Amino acid sequence: MKIFTDLTTTPELLEYLRDGIAPHELLRPSQSGASVLADVPTDPIMQEADIVLGQPRVDAVLSSPNLKWLQVSTAGYTRYDTADFRTAVQAKGVTVTNSSHVYDDPCAEHVLAFMLANARQFPRALKSRCANGSPEWNDLRRESKLLQGQSLLIIGYGAIAERVIELLTPFRMDITAMRRNVRGDEKVKIVTPDEVAAALGEADHVINILPDNAESLRWFNATRFAQMKPGSIYYNIGRGTTTHQEDLAAALKSGHLGAAWLDVTDPEPLPDDHILWTCENCHITPHTAGGQFEESRVLIRHFLENLRRYEKAEKLVNRIM
Amino acid sequence: MKIFTDLTTTPELLEYLRDGIAPHELLRPSQSGASVLADVPTDPIMQEADIVLGQPRVDAVLSSPNLKWLQVSTAGYTRYDTADFRTAVQAKGVTVTNSSHVYDDPCAEHVLAFMLANARQFPRALKSRCANGSPEWNDLRRESKLLQGQSLLIIGYGAIAERVIELLTPFRMDITAMRRNVRGDEKVKIVTPDEVAAALGEADHVINILPDNAESLRWFNATRFAQMKPGSIYYNIGRGTTTHQEDLAAALKSGHLGAAWLDVTDPEPLPDDHILWTCENCHITPHTAGGQFEESRVLIRHFLENLRRYEKAEKLVNRIM
CATH class of the missing domain: 3.40.50.720 (NAD(P)-binding Rossmann-like Domain)
Structure with missing residues (x-):
């Protein structure tokens, strides 16, 4: 051949x-x-x-x-x-x-890096030179979190989601995933798109791994962000087009969302005057999760x-x- | 009472x-x-x-x-x-x-945050606005690593080490630990201080969780850093006194070590003119791992x-x- x-x-x-x-x-x-x-x-x-x-x-x-x-x-x-x-x-x-199998491992490790960096207050803690016992130090230690025991909703259940679930097993998180067509062999609780609003309201962390297609376009918009739990964290390692970025910026600036960690945007890179660059609690890697x-x-x-x-x-x- | x-x-x-x-x-x-x-x-x-x-x-x-x-x-x-x-x-x-049990979980999650942040090229990737396909992007993707399959040596086997080992189970790393007195119930291969030189030479990652006492003072010095594998990564979440900081700076500046991630230093914080602040590949959080x-x-x-x-x-x- x-x-x-x-x-x-x-x-x-x-x-x-x-x-x-x-x-x-x-x-x-x-x-x-x-x-x-x-x-x-x-x-x-x-x-x-x-x-x-x-x-x-x-x-x-x-x-x-x-x-x-x-x-x-x-x-x-x-x-x-x-x-x-x-x-x-x-x-x-x-x-x-x-070739999605090639990207399962790096994408899953990348999103776990996002989750732990957020929990341990990176990059803020990496910039601080505060003294033990100072008000800034007490604040940093108090805001440092454990993933252990928190809840996670994964939007888009496929091979990357399965690897994320595997990596998170020792953390004993409460994990749910949304899948369009439930097959019955999933490793966590599954909700359908019809049931997702309630699930969004209960999750401390929401990971978007949606593919890019007509149905997923701007799937995360003002309505969905409003359904998310106050202070919750949004991660996107799927495609930039699935997020309504101005709505995300509004949800971050209002303080409704605690932070966003994105590996994908639309376009890539975002123009220098994009509103997401002005959100202190928005952290972006330049589409390197698969690397x-x-x-x-x-x-x-x-x-x-x-x-x-x-x-x-x-x-x-x-x-x- | x-x-x-x-x-x-x-x-x-x-x-x-x-x-x-x-x-x-x-x-x-x-x-x-x-x-x-x-x-x-x-x-x-x-x-x-x-x-x-x-x-x-x-x-x-x-x-x-x-x-x-x-x-x-x-x-x-x-x-x-x-x-x-x-x-x-x-x-x-x-x-x-x-109260060490209180700190097992946060310290273990913190060091895993360090390891994944390093593997995924944070904070560099979080600062980059490079375009898909650009030389900087190809470089970032190529330098992004998986923890999966890499080797780890933990210096100091106790409750924090056991939790680190548990969290890393799904990553299928090759893990060894050094313990002064082997008890036989350890969850990974154990080496004694006499055998540590060879183990240091084989590890991609070395985590220091030594307690602060007379024997551990500046345990990591020029000799030990020289024994470490070229390009390997050094993490310290134990006590700052167990690292000879000028020797660490030299090992980083020479390019022998790939990077260092420290939650503890001696003193804390380091003075603003300390040589470790001038090492680009030295990342420091201000003793917040236990928070x-x-x-x-x-x-x-x-x-x-x-x-x-x-x-x-x-x-x-x-x-x-």
Whole structure:
């Protein structure tokens, strides 16, 4: 088979991929790859491929005559998440997987870093040079919290949520998650979107891991923030488009929310005059939650594992279409 | 019985204590309490007490005619940790406990906050406004790490270490701890001080939870830092005196250590011209690791639980002498 990838990576990791797919043939683009969020021209070499690993254009996928399987090299797949695309790949018999498994671990560790940084009063405590027993010190110690025993609501139940739940097990938190379609095998209490208002009112912490689609657009708006418990903390490690950012700023400035910790915004980065930069209790990392040392190696390893399954006609991991 | 406390707390929590100890009588000092690190005058009212909760002077403890039990209201007990004091309280038949159980949870969550903040490149990522795909962004994502699969050495095995180990279980780290006297019931691999050099050389992360005593003074010095793995991370949530701070600064500035995260220093706070403030990769919180919302309530609850044990002549929790 011919396997095409537009991954931007080192020669060493490209060799790792080439060795891993042998005896299949590796095809490389004539142009270099780009983010799924950007637009790239169709690559003629891709048209020869049986399998693609990367982030090709929608029209390039649909016009590839031999394509049987596309593995998107990110967790997000907004570009492909349309009824038209789903129908077209189904008609062509093309399987689509993504790389969300690669991002479960770093995203889960990142949101736990947010939660603990908030609980232990970072970054304020890291800036303070206060003396033991001073009013500022007493205040900092009093405002330092434990996650242990607090309540958490996760909006969007998938692989990242499952890893967050696993990491939080020793903290004995009271965890609930919202899922559109309950399957029965979830590891925590599940509420449906109809039941979410009450759950929002009870949670000390709310984590947003919603994907980016028409239904999730500005899902967190003034109404939802108002439903949240006073003083509660909002985290977003999903997509920036799922938050109404002006409503979030208002909820932070009024003191209704205790703080927000965001890894994603809309756009990224926010313009320098954006109101969220003026909220002292809004902490933003620049879409680095998915990052990890040798991310490309983990991405390639995930693809090779799926390729072994594909060769044996087994069920693929992270199939989305 | 008469129970004396020099705890500085709110009238509400004092009532909680008074109600909790009934029918015993609560004695309060004529002066207000102070930190175990400071010196306070002997309180004549304390001389009437059967039981003391607080941080009294050593001579006040030894001159109290009726004293049977002292519960120190901190985890550290440097003031009392001498051979003379141990001999004297043993001769008088005074039991001494501390409040370390109160600090296990917050200290363990604090050090995990340090570890995750370091892994996810805080505070650098929280300051960055870099664009997706920019060189700074690629650098940040590449330097973001997972704790999962890394190695950890804990210097000082006690209740805080056990809680750290519990919190890290889902991260599947490779954990070793150093303990002077191995008991056999430890939850991880144990090395003795004689074997520690090799263990220091293998750990990605080293947590110092040593108590403050003659043997631990500047335990982490140039020799020990040189034994640590290049790029490894040093954390101290024990006592500031156990680190040779100029040697630490040198190990950070040379690039041998990746970073240091300290909750304790010597003195606290460090003077503004201290060399550690000039190390970019040294992150300091002002001795707030033990802090938690309603710390005094938790301290009092811990005392009341021990009082119930004392009344039934059961083994006291956190007995130190």
